Amino acid sequence: MNFGEINSKFDNLQIEGHFISKKFDKKNFQSSYNLNLMNNKKIIIPQQTHSANVKFSDLPGSIPRCDGVFTSNPELVCSLKVADCMPIYFAHKSKIIFGLVHAGWRGLTSGILKNTGKLLKNLKYELKNFDIVIGPSIQDCCFEIADDIKDHFSEQYLQIKTNGKYRVNIQNIAVDFLIKIGFSKQAIHIIDDCTFCMEEFYYSFRRDNGTQDRMVALIRYKNHNN
Numbered sequence: 001m002n003f004g005e006i007n008s009k010f011d012n013l014q015i016e017g018h019f020i021s022k023k024f025d026k027k028n029f030q031s032s033y034n035l036n037l038m039n040n041k042k043i044i045i046p047q048q049t050h051s052a053n054v055k056f057s058d059l060p061g062s063i064p065r066c067d068g069v070f071t072s073n074p075e076l077v078c079s080l081k082v083a084d085c086m087p088i089y090f091a092h093k094s095k096i097i098f099g100l101v102h103a104g105w106r107g108l109t110s111g112i113l114k115n116t117g118k119l120l121k122n123l124k125y126e127l128k129n130f131d132i133v134i135g136p137s138i139q140d141c142c143f144e145i146a147d148d149i150k151d152h153f154s155e156q157y158l159q160i161k162t163n164g165k166y167r168v169n170i171q172n173i174a175v176d177f178l179i180k181i182g183f184s185k186q187a188i189h190i191i192d193d194c195t196f197c198m199e200e201f202y203y204s205f206r207r208d209n210g211t212q213d214r215m216v217a218l219i220r221y222k223n224h225n226n
């Protein structure tokens with residue numbers, strides 16, 4: 001993935017998404033952003049727990065038990081940490097509202113996307129006015145599950161393997177559901193880099209035996225002093 005790839009999908013040229021992979025120079029990035037990723041007054045940092053909770057915040061700082069954040073404050077940066085799960089970027093086509101949602105299979109099956117749609121509708125935004133990018137995540141080449149959790153998924157997303165396990169396409173589950181609740185099909189894009197396959201670029205929780213290393217997804221409003 002090149003780093004313009006996320007932004008090229010946003011109609012709103014003022015909204016900018018980033019993905020800090022293994023290869024990315026964090027120091028340069030932080031100085032160009034003028035922020036410290038670990039401790040900065042401009043960042044919204046959800047304390048992710050694979051929950052289905054999505055919050056709106058116009059204040060920076062940490063948000064407990066939360067796996068998705070939106071803001072309409074142009075001075076703030078939304079952030080997420082991932083290593084296999086999907087970082088899903090949302091950018092309104094014309095207004096200042098943007099956010100990030102962390103969706104792995106648990107979040108997906110417990111309703112995080114449904115809650116995202118609800119939150120945005122409650123804030124009086126039309127879902128069809130958002131551009132969406134699903135960032136680098138584990139793809140169906142590598143995401144396999146055993147019988148025990150298979151019933152969480154509809155058959156159309158499962159492919160049985162010769163070892164008796166199943167491949168799951170979590171990106172397609174997300175896209176189909178987003179369309180079902182009112183987001184526009186044309187506005188949803190998948191970056192098809194597989195975090196498990198592409199070891200040179202990405203951390204993978206599954207490949208690296210439960211690694212603590214994470215990539216960072218960020219989204220912000222550009223035309224501001226941050």
Ligand SMILES: [Zn+2]
Binds near residue numbers: 139140142194197198
């Ligand atoms: Zn793969």
